[in-house]
Amino acid sequence: MGVATGPAQPLLCAALVLAIFCGSWYVVWRQVRGRVMSSAEYFVTAESLEIPPLPEWIPSDIRAEVLRNASLEGRISALEEDALPRIAAAFSLHPWVEKVRRLAKRAPARVVVELEYRRPVLMVETPAGLLPVDARGILLPSDDFSPVERAGYPRLVGVNSVPPVMPGEPWGDARVVGAAEIAAAIGSAWQELRLSCIAPSILAGSAAPPGEPVYTLVTAEGVKAVWGCAPGVNAPGEPPPAEKIARLRQYLRASSVLDSPGAILDLRRP
Numbered sequence: 001m002g003v004a005t006g007p008a009q010p011l012l013c014a015a016l017v018l019a020i021f022c023g024s025w026y027v028v029w030r031q032v033r034g035r036v037m038s039s040a041e042y043f044v045t046a047e048s049l050e051i052p053p054l055p056e057w058i059p060s061d062i063r064a065e066v067l068r069n070a071s072l073e074g075r076i077s078a079l080e081e082d083a084l085p086r087i088a089a090a091f092s093l094h095p096w097v098e099k100v101r102r103l104a105k106r107a108p109a110r111v112v113v114e115l116e117y118r119r120p121v122l123m124v125e126t127p128a129g130l131l132p133v134d135a136r137g138i139l140l141p142s143d144d145f146s147p148v149e150r151a152g153y154p155r156l157v158g159v160n161s162v163p164p165v166m167p168g169e170p171w172g173d174a175r176v177v178g179a180a181e182i183a184a185a186i187g188s189a190w191q192e193l194r195l196s197c198i199a200p201s202i203l204a205g206s207a208a209p210p211g212e213p214v215y216t217l218v219t220a221e222g223v224k225a226v227w228g229c230a231p232g233v234n235a236p237g238e239p240p241p242a243e244k245i246a247r248l249r250q251y252l253r254a255s256s257v258l259d260s261p262g263a264i265l266d267l268r269r270p
Helices: 008-037 063-069 083-092 147-151 174-186 241-252
Strands: 097-106 110-117 120-126 129-134 195-201 214-219 224-228 264-266
Touching: 063 083, 083 097, 083 110, 120 174, 129 147, 129 174, 174 195, 174 214, 174 241, 224 241, 241 264
Parallel strands: 224 264
Antiparallel strands: 097 110, 120 129, 195 214, 214 224
C-alpha cells in the first residue's frame, strides 16, 4: 500500500495534527474539568446577572431573590451546559417577571437576561387588606407596597373569593381579571377622573353575556358610572374603553353631576 503524495498529503497531515490536538485537549480537560467548574471565577452571582432596569414599582433588586429561591446561589457555574436554562427557569418563577425573553453568556461568568416585568394595575379589597394584581389578575408581592402606595391604585370591592396562596399565581376569579382589564384601560386617568373604586354586579336585562359581570365605577363624590362588561368580553352594542372614558370625562365636567351624590351614569350610551 503506497503513501499518499501530491496535494492530498498536506491535508492528511493537518487532519492528523488536529486529531492529536483534540485528543490531547480532551484528556487534559477531563483531568482539570472538576477544578475549573468549581472555580469561584465562573460561579454565577447576583452581581454577574445583567437584567433590564427595574421599574419604580419594584422596590428591590430581584437578582439575589431569584438565585436564592431556586437554590442556585453560589452553586451554578457559567461553564455548565444547562446553566442558561436553569437561570431562565429561576427567573420565570419570580412573581415580578412576566416573561423571560432571552439569555446570553458573557465572559467569564456574566449572564445577560432579557425580561418583561409585571405591572400592578389594581388593588383587590379583601379581609386581609388590599392585594395587588396585574392586568391579567396575577397576584403580586403585597409586601412591596406601602399603605400610601396601595391607596393610589384603583380598588376592586365586592369580591369575596380566596386569593392565591403565593404571589405570581392567577387569582382565578373572572371578576378580578375583568376589573384589572378596566383599570389597565383607564390607566393614569384614574386620578384625573377622581375615581374611588370598581364594583362588579350581575344586572338583569343587560347586554352582557349570561353570567358575565357588569362593572360600575364609583367616584369620590359618590357618583356611579356603569362601565359595562370587561374589555375582553364581546358585549354587543358596547363602545370601546376609550369612548367610555371620554364619556365619563364629559359627564364629570358638568357640575350638576358632581353635586348629585348617588347619581347613576351609563357609559354604554351617549
